[in-house]
Amino acid sequence: MAPISIRLDRVSKRFDHTVKGEVYAVRDVSLAVSEGELLTLLGPSGCGKSTTLRMIAGFEEPDAGTISIDGKDVTHVLPNKRGIGFVFQNYALFPHLTVFENVAYGLRVQGRDEAAITKAVGEVLELVGLTNYGQQQPHQLSGGEQQRVALARAVVFQPKVLLFDEPLSNLDAKLRVEMREQIRSLQKRIGITTVYVTHDQEEAMAISDRIAVMERGAVVQDGTAHELYYRPATEFVARFIGRTNLVNARVVSADDVEVEGARIGLASGLAAGATVQLVVRPEMIELTPAGAGQAGAGVIAQRTFLGEKTDYQVTLGSATLQVSATDHYRKAPLEVGQPVAVRFHPEGIHVLKQLLI
Numbered sequence: 255m256a257p258i259s260i261r262l263d264r265v266s267k268r269f270d271h272t273v274k275g276e277v278y279a280v281r282d283v284s285l286a287v288s289e290g291e292l293l294t295l296l297g298p299s300g301c302g303k304s305t306t307l308r309m310i311a312g313f314e315e316p317d318a319g320t321i322s323i324d325g326k327d328v329t330h331v332l333p334n335k336r337g338i339g340f341v342f343q344n345y346a347l348f349p350h351l352t353v354f355e356n357v358a359y360g361l362r363v364q365g366r367d368e369a370a371i372t373k374a375v376g377e378v379l380e381l382v383g384l385t386n387y388g389q390q391q392p393h394q395l396s397g398g399e400q401q402r403v404a405l406a407r408a409v410v411f412q413p414k415v416l417l418f419d420e421p422l423s424n425l426d427a428k429l430r431v432e433m434r435e436q437i438r439s440l441q442k443r444i445g446i447t448t449v450y451v452t453h454d455q456e457e458a459m460a461i462s463d464r465i466a467v468m469e470r471g472a473v474v475q476d477g478t479a480h481e482l483y484y485r486p487a488t489e490f491v492a493r494f495i496g497r498t499n500l501v502n503a504r505v506v507s508a509d510d511v512e513v514e515g516a517r518i519g520l521a522s523g524l525a526a527g528a529t530v531q532l533v534v535r536p537e538m539i540e541l542t543p544a545g546a547g548q549a550g551a552g553v554i555a556q557r558t559f560l561g562e563k564t565d566y567q568v569t570l571g572s573a574t575l576q577v578s579a580t581d582h583y584r585k586a587p588l589e590v591g592q593p594v595a596v597r598f599h600p601e602g603i604h605v606l607k608q609l610l611i
């Protein structure tokens with residue numbers, strides 16, 4: 255295991271809110287980021303992601319808890335003494351300065367000599383693929399190129415830690431995908447410890463080594479994208495990461511549960527008769543045509559062809575299920591109103607909790 259680079263220990267932050275009174279923006283957050291790791295804080299707007307990031311940067315001071323970087327307590331250390339590079343949402347380049355001068359600006363403020371500045375700026379412009387852009391003005395650049403200048407500006411100080419706050423939200427969808435791949439590959443190439451903030455679960459899954467999901471100021475689960483998808487700890491995480499069905503099932507035996515007459519070979523660890531809530535992803539359900547009135551059959555309520563998959567909504571007893579078929583090109587499409595046999599593939603299905611009903 256790589257050593258821990260950033261550690262938050264029970265960090266909290268309150269604000270006085272004009273309407274809501276005193277609010278906890280961040281409550282009792284503990285996190286550890288290993289050297290070279292990219293950790294993403296993911297959650298809906300207002301859940302405390304930016305405040306957490308700003309406390310790591312030193313722009314906000316926690317009301318409680320401690321923050322350390324490379325083993326040194328920095329809780330009350332000024333931002334410019336923390337060895338941090340920060341990339342903001344509105345990357346705010348100086349419009350009247352060239353690309354070179356935008357990247358050089360901070361080094362000039364520090365009073366570095368001209369030769370050192372030329373060398374450092376040249377190296378980072380090459381790193382972000384903008385070698386020949388030094389004399390361009392920001393308005394001559396595309397959104398993606400401007401974003402790369404912002405990135406160059408953050409890494410030119412050779413920070414120990416890189417922080418990103420929703421850096422791609424001003425870009426169009428296609429560029430967002432391209433830029434997140436570039437950020438990811440740059441981060442791995444220079445091996446810099448990174449904390450990345452986004453509300454976009456797909457972006458988080460694509461870019462991260464590990465994701466901490468936040469809800470109302472707290473971290474509710476932290477794990478790899480794979481762990482969060484297949485073993486969400488709470489209903490909130492299950493709904494936030496990917497699409498999901500939350501399905502009630504009755505335990506039939508040690509190795510079986512039942513959903514509206516459909517058996518699933520799933521060991522719940524609970525006694526027969528118990529009721530459990532399952533997380534069933536849309537791709538873990540398979541539909542095949544059934545005879546009308548067949549026991550345990552569902553009915554197609556809606557069909558959406560999306561090219562790489564077809565999404566169905568299926569009514570099964572009192573449950574409505576979201577189903578995704580990716581093998582649809584091999585089969586005749588199922589029609590709305592058609593009865594279908596519903597088969598649950600137990601491999602990816604997760605028992606979320608026991609329901610006391």
Ligand SMILES: Nc1ncnc2c1ncn2[C@@H]1O[C@H](COP(=O)(O)OP(=O)(O)O)[C@@H](O)[C@H]1O
Nearest residue numbers: 269270271279298299300301302303304305306
């Ligand atoms: N400077 C501030 N003053 C008052 N309330 C704030 C301030 N900054 C953040 N908040 C509040 O703290 C909560 C978390 O905000 P923030 O960390 O920006 O969330 P996120 O980045 O996840 O959208 C929100 O309720 C927000 O209104």
Ligand SMILES: [Mg+2]
Nearest residue numbers: 300303304305
């Ligand atoms: Mg924010």
